[in-house]
Amino acid sequence: MATDSLRLYGAIDLGGTKLRSIVADGGGRILGKDLRPSQSQDGLDVVLERMVESLDASVAAAEVEAARLRGLGIASAGAVDAVRGIVPGAPQLPGWDDVPLARILEERTGLPTRLENDATAAALGEHRFGGGRGSRYMLYITMSTGVGGGIIIDGEMYGGKSGAAGELGHVVLDMNGPPCGCGARGCLESLASGTAIAEKGEQLLDNGKSPILARLRAENGPVTAEMMHRAADLGDNASREVFREAGHYFGVALASYVNIFDPEVIVVGGGVAKAGDLFLDQARVTMEDRAMAQPLKGVRLIRSELGDFGGTLGMVARMAEAEEGRA
Amino acid sequence: MATDSLRLYGAIDLGGTKLRSIVADGGGRILGKDLRPSQSQDGLDVVLERMVESLDASVAAAEVEAARLRGLGIASAGAVDAVRGIVPGAPQLPGWDDVPLARILEERTGLPTRLENDATAAALGEHRFGGGRGSRYMLYITMSTGVGGGIIIDGEMYGGKSGAAGELGHVVLDMNGPPCGCGARGCLESLASGTAIAEKGEQLLDNGKSPILARLRAENGPVTAEMMHRAADLGDNASREVFREAGHYFGVALASYVNIFDPEVIVVGGGVAKAGDLFLDQARVTMEDRAMAQPLKGVRLIRSELGDFGGTLGMVARMAEAEEGRA
Numbered sequence A, B: 001m002a003t004d005s006l007r008l009y010g011a012i013d014l015g016g017t018k019l020r021s022i023v024a025d026g027g028g029r030i031l032g033k034d035l036r037p038s039q040s041q042d043g044l045d046v047v048l049e050r051m052v053e054s055l056d057a058s059v060a061a062a063e064v065e066a067a068r069l070r071g072l073g074i075a076s077a078g079a080v081d082a083v084r085g086i087v088p089g090a091p092q093l094p095g096w097d098d099v100p101l102a103r104i105l106e107e108r109t110g111l112p113t114r115l116e117n118d119a120t121a122a123a124l125g126e127h128r129f130g131g132g133r134g135s136r137y138m139l140y141i142t143m144s145t146g147v148g149g150g151i152i153i154d155g156e157m158y159g160g161k162s163g164a165a166g167e168l169g170h171v172v173l174d175m176n177g178p179p180c181g182c183g184a185r186g187c188l189e190s191l192a193s194g195t196a197i198a199e200k201g202e203q204l205l206d207n208g209k210s211p212i213l214a215r216l217r218a219e220n221g222p223v224t225a226e227m228m229h230r231a232a233d234l235g236d237n238a239s240r241e242v243f244r245e246a247g248h249y250f251g252v253a254l255a256s257y258v259n260i261f262d263p264e265v266i267v268v269g270g271g272v273a274k275a276g277d278l279f280l281d282q283a284r285v286t287m288e289d290r291a292m293a294q295p296l297k298g299v300r301l302i303r304s305e306l307g308d309f310g311g312t313l314g315m316v317a318r319m320a321e322a323e324e325g326r327a
Helices: A044-062 A101-109 A118-129 A188-192 A194-206 A211-220 A225-233 A237-261 A276-290 A307-323 B044-062 B101-109 B118-129 B188-192 B194-206 B211-220 B225-233 B237-261 B276-290 B307-323
Strands: A008-014 A018-025 A030-037 A069-076 A113-117 A137-143 A147-153 A265-269 A300-303 B008-014 B018-025 B030-037 B069-076 B113-117 B137-143 B147-153 B265-269 B300-303
Touching: A008 A044, A008 A118, A008 A307, A018 A044, A018 A307, A030 A044, A030 A307, A044 A069, A044 A101, A069 A101, A069 A118, A069 A307, A101 A113, A113 A118, A113 A307, A118 A137, A118 A147, A118 A265, A118 A307, A137 A237, A147 A188, A188 A194, A188 A237, A194 A211, A194 A225, A194 A237, A211 A225, A211 A237, A225 A237, A225 A276, A237 A265, A237 A276, A276 A300, B008 B044, B008 B118, B008 B307, B018 B044, B018 B307, B030 B044, B030 B307, B044 B069, B044 B101, B069 B101, B069 B118, B069 B307, B101 B113, B113 B118, B113 B307, B118 B137, B118 B147, B118 B265, B118 B307, B137 B237, B147 B188, B188 B194, B188 B237, B194 B211, B194 B225, B194 B237, B211 B225, B211 B237, B225 B237, B225 B276, B237 B265, B237 B276, B276 B300
Parallel strands: A008 A069, A069 A113, A137 A265, A265 A300, B008 B069, B069 B113, B137 B265, B265 B300
Antiparallel strands: A008 A018, A018 A030, A137 A147, B008 B018, B018 B030, B137 B147
């Protein structure tokens, strides 16, 4: 058994609605896990309590002693200050304001703790343990409520001058397009995120174009991208067209990434990418149609291999490498 | 005197219309230079002849012995295969087809010879000897007939998996916009290059909107970006508006670059950027309006310091560092 599989780490992925934790060894093998609501609307103290509870549950599930953990990694929604371990605040985490999350959890758990943005962590996870293994130049994009990204160059995370690099959801596709949450217009996120897809679903209903979606909405409440996916599966052509169109937008963005980075592999995660082949197939067609020939040659466009565990496994890699003096 | 200023190198910048050469020391001090038409329409042999003649002229101007040169660097228009030293062909170089330019010139001059794309070389030049000195994360964009770019990460050129990275002119701004030479639509190059600006000038004439430009055109032939610049200087408001609009397009692209790279410094070269402050001032306003707050903080957007000598000085840096075993 390699050394790193004897070393155990805890990791927590903190989202606005869900909180996931794992205990894993340095080789990325998950020994125990837990998933619970983050109840972020209840404020900071409740969320902190739940994070510690979830980690305890993962330790129990792993059937190891808590004292064996060598570190704790946090993958958090929203922008983070990874260097200082601070969450400046995020729409998904109401009431959080410059929270020194790494220090707080270090004090509560006694474990060396590091913090990263969740998309950054997932990029690292996919590179170390997923579809990007062994690549020098990898891009990771998560298509979910928002669109996040991470860039691997020479096998390491690329952070830029302030650690804020990799906002691949905020490349412009249509400069006069719809307003984006970032303040600009027509970014990928404003056109092809889960939120954008759900909004287009609501418009389909306004137009009376989609009886299947209308029934699902009557039964389940407001349209979500997941609901649109179900409607598409049930034969709703208008919903299918929304996913195809979102895939086209994504393909245009992919072409820009290819021309800029000449990458080996592009890993796509998040709920939108999980929604059937329609989205990613169209994205591939558009990318191949629009990208320049030389950098396009040999690009692998693949789905996330780690799925919901990208962020936590990425933080396990981060902690393990920090111990080995690599990060 | 530092060691590298005793070492002399030759460098040639090969464009479709002009051919520039220098002799410089490893510290970037130019000792001799030459500029002549490349006469690329006369075909490969004539151009090769002129390259050697121009280098000889630079050596003579430097008043050094040719035998003192330690290497020759070529910055070439169009895509190049830098690893094998081959020019696969470029619109600016009619009749060139997989020309092993580095090997040919090595045989003719007896000097170790390296080849790079001209924008890549200029990016390196600006980083080693220009406004990007000392930065870890620098972007270079040249706004000229076409739009080229180069990316410096951790102080070194970023090439991607096949050396084709850095096509910053081919990020999309308006996915349903005008066709671009790369095959896609609405790239920065299709909207704000010198070619795009000249086309908008011709349209101004069609609309009868610009008497000053009409007079310049009657005197000098087809509209160029340079002619538009003269018209703008002479008070032609429609021409001014074209530069302002091009600056806005460029600013939208800059915002995408900032969100992706979180760079320290962005260096802008090329004829369009030289055309008065209107273009770059508007680009800055739009970039600051559209980019995300954290990566925008502290970005320096500056003009090229090396001007027309970026490509040749970049190749001098490349040759000097190759000797020192850095590249």
